[in-house]
Amino acid sequence: MGTLRQGEQFIEVNGIKLHCHVRGDGPVLLLPSPGWGPAVDYLMPQPALERHCTVVYFDARHSGKSSGPENAEGYTLEHFVADLEALRVHLDVPKVFVAGHSGGGHQALAYGLAHGDHLLGIIAVDAIAAADEVRDREMMKMIDKRRSEPFYRAHPTYVDDAMAAMTGAAGPLTIEQILAKTGAFYFHDPELAAAGLANLEFDDAVLEYSRMAGFQSRNLLAELPRITAPTLIIVGDDDFQCDPVSQAARMHAAMPSSTLEVIADAGHFPWVEQPEAFDAVCDKWFGTLDA
Incomplete structure (x- = not known):
């Protein structure tokens, strides 16, 4: 872990420069931006995560201050997963936690499917696992x-x-x-x-690229039972985008190693609306891992 230092920095992987912020202490936790445009800054800080881990927040390719190819072919889910794995390799750590919000949670789950042998655990916050008809119905409700x-x-x-x-x-x-x-x-x-x-902060170019590439279109539900690492699923009870019924509950049912926490009176950003409750469920989960 000699290449990892606290603070803002750029790390080059897969021919692109990832803009990173490193905070906290403990095992490494990789936390990408959602991938379709927002910079990672809106997720910072995460006090509970930083109490337990060295958190590497980073702008996914072409978001925020990170570079990225100027074509849709470079923005499939597999490209985002490859960046997570390349970052782990660059940091020279055998196993990591991976966390993500919304589209970042989609990346985290897909990383768990592709690289479970390098995984300490997953934290999926208001994550999307399946953009299917069930999700469409719940969204309209x-x-x-x-x-x-x-x-x-x-x-x-x-x-x-x-x-x-x-x-x-x-x-x-x-x-x-x-x-x-x-x-x-x-x-x-x-x-x-x-x-x-x-x-x-947004990048409209990567929104278009990711849409054209079909990022977030893969239905992960049937594959999720293959993830054996401890997984914390957090969702706001009033999230219309990644709702508790079509996303969080189905993810939890598919993953025997998962813990589901529903934050009351919260939407898509539960750490903003209910920060104490959000931090409490993170602390509790890490406590179970320590035990």
Whole structure:
């Protein structure tokens, strides 16, 4: 682990430069950005993870300050998994924890399938495992439920405008423009959206590349029983994107080695809305590993 030092740095793997922040102490935990555009900064800091691990936060290829190829062929799920493995090899550590949020959780689960022999454990936060019809139905249930809530009654066109942005009916939009129209959906308390999304940085080019490459389209559920490493699945009970029913519960059912923690009164960013509860479930899980 001699190549690993605290602070901000760039590490070259697979012909690209990954922008990293290293914080905390303990076994190495790799934590990529979601892969479809956001920089990793919105995930920092994670106090509970840093109490137990040396966390390597990094911008996935072409996100944030990381470089990446200028073509869709370089943005399949396998490319993101290969970057995680190359980073582990570069750091010269035999086994690592891998964590991820949303599309980053998709990467973490796929890494577990491809490189289980190098895995200490997985933390999948509001992760996507299967973008299938079950997920589509649950998403629509979660969106329709919002119509009767006070914020949306006070903003009667919000749901329909957000749906138009999500489906493309509103025309071509940047990530920032889409989130401006849909941001409230991501929070149990929609009033937190403006502040909660204020520090997000995006790369629209990699969004297009990853879409064209089919990143996040692979249904991992049938393969998940092959993951034997301890896995912590965390989900906000009001997450419409990676909901508790179609994603977290099915992941948990498929993985005998997993622990499911549902954070009450939280959406897609449970560490933002319920930081104490989020840290508590992480501390508890690491405690079980120590025991």
